[in-house]
Each structure stands twice: as structure tokens, then as C-alpha cells.
Amino acid sequence: MANFFKRRMSWVNTRMGFFLLTIGLFWVKTYIAYQTEFTLGAKGSVQQFLLLINPLPAALLVFGIALYFRGRLAYWLMMIINVLESTWIFANILYYREFSDFLSFGIMKGSSDVGNNLGKSLAQITHVYDFFVYVDIIVLIILLVTHVIRIDARPFKRRYAFSITVLSFGLMFAEFGMANADRSGLLTRTFDNNYIVKYLGLNEYAAFNAYQTQKESATRASANASDMKSVLKYLKQNRVSPNVSYYGKEKGKNVFVIHLESFQQFLIDYKVNGKEVTPNLNKFYHNQNTLSFDNFYNQVAQGKTSDAEMMLENSLFGLPQGSAMTTYGTQNTFQAAPAILSQQAGYTTAAFHGDVPSFWNRDNTYKSWGYQYFFSSSYYTEKSGYSVGYGLKDKIFFKQSAKYIEQLPQPFYAKLITLTNHYPYELDKKNTDFPATKTGDKTVDPYVQTAHYLDQAFGEFMTYLKKAGLYKNSMIVAYGDHYGISNNHRPAIAQLLGKSKVTNFDLAQFQKVPFMIHAAGLKGGINHTYGGEIDVLPTLLDLLGVKNTDTIQFGQDLLAKNRNQTVAFRNGNFISPTYAKIGGTVYDTRTGKALSLTTAQKKTVDKMQNHVTTELSLSDRVIYGDLLRFYTPKDFTKVDKSSFTYKYKPAMEKLAEAEKKEKTSALVKNKGKETTYKTDAPELK
Ligand code: GP9
Ligand code: MN
Secondary structure, eight states: OHHHHHHHTGGGGSHHHHHHHHHHHHHHHHHHHHHHHOOOOOOHHHHHHHHHHTHHHHHHHHHHGGGGSOHHHHHHHHHHHHHHHHHHHHHHHHHHHHHSSOOOHHHHHTHHHHGGGOOSOHHHHOOGGGGGGGHHHHHHHHHHHTTSSOOOOSOOOHHHHHHHHHHHHHHHHHHHHHHHHHSTTTTTTOOOHHHHHHHTOHHHHHHHHHHHHHHHHHHHHHOOGGGHHHHHHHHHHHOOOOOTTTTTTTTTOEEEEEEETTOOGGGTTOEETTEESOHHHHHHHHOTTEEEESSEEOOOOTTHHHHHHHHHHHOOOOOSSSOHHHHHTTTSOOOOHHHHHHHHHOOEEEEEESSOTTGGGHHHHHHHHTOSEEEOGGGSOOOTTSEETTEEOHHHHHHHHHHHHTTSOSSEEEEEEOOSSOTTOOOOGGGOOSOOOOSSOTTTTTHHHHHHHHHHHHHHHHHHHHHHTOSTTEEEEEEEOSOSSOGGGHHHHHHHHTOSOOOHHHHHHTTBOOEEEEOTTOOOEEEOOOEEGGGHHHHHHHHTTOOOSSSOOOOOOTTOTTOOOOEEOTTSOEEOSSEEEETTEEEETTTOOBOOOOHHHHHHHHHHHHHHHHHHHHHHHHHHTTGGGGOOOTTOOOOOGGGOOOOHHHHHHHHHHHHHHHOOSHHHHTTTOOOOOOOOOGGGO
């Protein structure tokens, strides 16, 4: 038997054999960690396949370094590399257990700021079985020391070592190609660390994260306090005074910001077969106490939702590439809506979202923005059929959010991010009771169906707010974050709009999204001013009567007189009540006709272009250089990220404590009785 074993296993006594054994074991344990310690959500055969093979290419590359060395050294190097690699897995297992996210170099570097967010001590979160990541190393060392495996001291041909390196790169490229085909923009748009690990692996994630952190540190290091001068000068020239008939009118009210996913303005009052797609939102839009804006544009780029969030709550633009939240959200200094409202007006601040917290790096960015609570996937009951696409279906999401909303001390600022009306607009039959459009474009046609579902969810939530007594004392803001139908669907868009053809100007107009502010007693109506997402924060702060005369915000109050109505798109195009410049062509906004400009017109357009280019680049400078660290508005204290935790238990304890102390939550006001939430969600019947 022993002899048989020896004969069968003799291959491990060669250097290559030992190398392959080491890699094989490493591969297996990484995959076990993927499956048992992380929630990577690999769906479908391509993702499953990539998850299975992704530890291999990087392991060949990194362990392969040892093959360039002689004799014993090669063996010990393999072991050292293995220890380092396994420690990286180990550290991520622990970090993930606390934060459902992977360690980033930014976090490790800035550990004074964010690190103490490790709510519990390491000992408390470490489990004995976590050490399984070292088991293979121990076994291999024992086998070597006891000479069960013999060290092969013969020189190893460089050529072979080099072939392994080349092979590893080849595999990595193939892996990246497959990954990018399945999820385009994986590394350029950088959605979520979980995605990078799922598609490419833990090592590739580490390399990418190191690169990003390095890039971020470099721009930060090259910036200094004097860079703020041009920003301040620009803002001084562009500050407008608030509209006195609105300033402070909503002081002290709760604020709901309802993020209507992928919701475009054209849906308002839109009908299919004579039926309104969004009857509840239409009613809200036309309500006499709702201020609705019908020339309000989304200004997002690749960062999509995260760009919208960045603009809405900071009045800073998203970046020309990638997502500012993922790249700069953890380390940068911000002076965002939640921090301003809690510091200046005593608001409780909370974000709600039925997806994992790591998406768009919300888990870290929200801390930088001063969110006290972030209710994400782990706070919501998940059963089969409750989710579609990225997360919880809107009706279930709103319903389950209610119990947390009721516990928030008032006044509060609550942002609810919906999800169901998201590309590819899939929804089960049970939830679909609206006819699809008939353009014949498969991605476009179901859009109205999920939009209708979102509208119903919104309607149910409004009914609930009335019942809970929150409707009257809240300012309810609803907005669409970006287009749902991209410009790649021109023929379908033309059909939806009842046109024979759409021009680039039409497509620019198609970027309108709703922006509505409702409050009891608010002087409503449809306002035609030209504006966009960058303008939301100053508008809200003025309505709430919260001072913002020295904040770094690039937008202007939409209600202010004499405001600049040139709306910047992220690519430098723009639209205004007079001219629109789209891809080098200037259009007359009133007629939509392309213009050949007179000298006088050209001067005006150049001035507008100059304004747009300046504001975009100054805003970028603020983010790239982390300039807000050099500037603090009066009455504002730098956010202490370490004071927040979004873990379920401590958050619930904090809520309970606040409720006892402040006695201002809706639940307390309703004498401890939860308000019943009515929904027709079939999953809950
Ligand atoms: C995911 C959600 C979608 O959590 O916010 O983001 P998007 O794809 O719209 O940018
Ligand atoms: Mn979105």
C-alpha cells in the first residue's frame, strides 16, 4: 500500500509537481472561502464558471515567481507566498464578516479614520474555522520536513518558469475578456468590490484596488489649500440669493427623498392604450402643493445612480469616468446633506436601499456624508420571490422600510432608493398588470411595466405616510436619477415619442427626469426653469431655511430669481432656455432646429460653454484633490466617520436609545402602535 502510494505520488517530488500541488490546494481553499465566507452572488453559468476558475491565473503568476529561484529557496518562497496570500484571504474574511465588503488599501491606510469602524475586537469576530486557510500550508510544511515529499534540488529551467508566467497572463486576459463581456465597464465604472472578486478574483481585486488608491493618493498629494481659491472665486461670482417667498417655508419638516430608479420625465402623464403608466406620480406631480419642474435634467455619467446621489447630496458633479463614490467616497472629506442637516438642524439621517451595502461603495461613502443609519439588504426580510435584479422589489422594500422610518427621531432626513424599474426591466407575471409598449424593441417595451409597478409602490407608500401622520409634517421630494432607455434605442424612442425620427436634440430632451417637491401648504405648480441634479441641494436647504451661504456647492437654488439656467451635461454639452449645444451642433432650444450662428450668437454660446467647462472642471478639482479638507464652512464640523456603524444590532440599539431619549418618532407619537402598511404585493399575501 505504502509503496503503491509512493509510486503514485512520486510526481510531487519534482519541483513542478510540488508547485502544482501547492496551487491546487490554494485554488480549492480560495474557492471554499468564496462559497462559504463571501456573498458574491454569482448568477448563471458564465459567472459561476469565472468564480470557479478565477483563483488560478493569479496563483500561477504569483506562486510562479518561486520557480525562478533555485533549490530549497524555491520551496520556501512558495510557502512564504502562500502565507501572504492566505493572510490576504483571512483578513478579507474577517473584514467581510463585519462590513459585507472587501478590504481596500484606502481603508487600511486611513485606519485611524475608518478602521475603528471595526465595531468589535478582532478576537470577537474571528472563528476557529477561519484558520482553515492556513491548513494546507501546515500540511505541506509537515510533508516537507518529514521528507514525505522530497525537495527536488535539480535546477529548474528558466524557460519553464517563464512559460508559466506567460500562461498566467494569457489566462488572466481570457478571464478579463469573458468577465467584461458579461458585465461591461467592470473596471471603468467600478460598481462594487464584490463584482471584481466575483469576476476576476481576490488577487486581481487587490491589484486593482492598489492602483486606484495610488491614483487617488497622487491627485490628493498634488493638491493644496490654495487650489480652493479659484473654486471660492467662482462660487462667489455664481451665488444667487434665495427666493424670499420660499426661503425657510419648510423649516423643521421631515424630508423624504424618493429616488425613482431610471425614471424619465416623459413617463409623467404618458399613456399606453389610453391608460396612464404612472397615475400616482401624475397626481403627485399635478398636486397644488407640489412644486414640479419640467425642464429638469439628469447630469450623470458612468457612475449612474452614484453620480445622481453625489450631485443630489453634495452639489458636486460625478466624475467624467467611473464613480466618485467608489473611488473617492471612502477617503475624501465631504460636506453633504445628511451632515449639514444633522449638524445645523438636528435631523436624524437615514438611507434605505434593498441592495447590498457595498454597491457603489455606499457603505463607506455614506459614512463620509454623515448618514447615521443605512438600512440595506441585511435589514430586510428576504424570501424567495421578494427580489428581482439588484434587490428587493419596490413594494416590499417600501413596506419593510416603514417599520424603521417609524422609529426615527423627528425631524429626519430619509432617502429611499428604489430598484425595480432598472434595466432590463424584468418583473414576474404576478406583478405585471400593465400593457407593454409595442415598439418591438425588447429592452424598451417592458420599461412602462416596471415604471407602473414603481408608481404603484410609490402610491402605497404615500397612503402609508398619510396614515402614519408623516405626510403632513414632511417635505417629500421625488426624482428620477437617469434615463431608463439609452440612446442606443433611437427607433424605439421615436415611436414612444410619436415621431418619425429623433435628432440629437430630441435625445438631449429625453434626458429630462422628474423633480418634485411636495409639502402641505407649499405653493406648488409647474416651474419651467432649466436646471438639473446639481441644483437640488441648494434648493432644499433654502426651503428648509438652513444656511448655505458659504458651502462649496456648484448648483443654484431652482427657485431663485436670476439663476443661471445653463444646464451642464457631464460630457460638456449643455442645454439652456435659448441654446443647446449637443456634440458640436448648436440648436435653438425653442424650435429644436440646428443653427448656424451669427457672430453675436456665437459669443453667447461661447460664454455658456465657458461656464459649463469651468464648473465641471472646478468640481472635478474639488473631488480629485480632496479640496474640502482645506475648507470648512462656518458652523460645520468635519464628519467623524468612525462614529457610524451600519451593522444591524448596534444600529437598532441606537434607535431604541434615541427613541427613549427624544420621544419624537412617529411610533412614539402613535403611542407605540405600528401603522399598518397596505400593499397588494402578491408575495406578501
Ligand atoms: C444598485 C442600484 C443601481 O444598488 O442603485 O445602480 P445603477 O445601475 O442605476 O447605477
Ligand atoms: Mn440608477
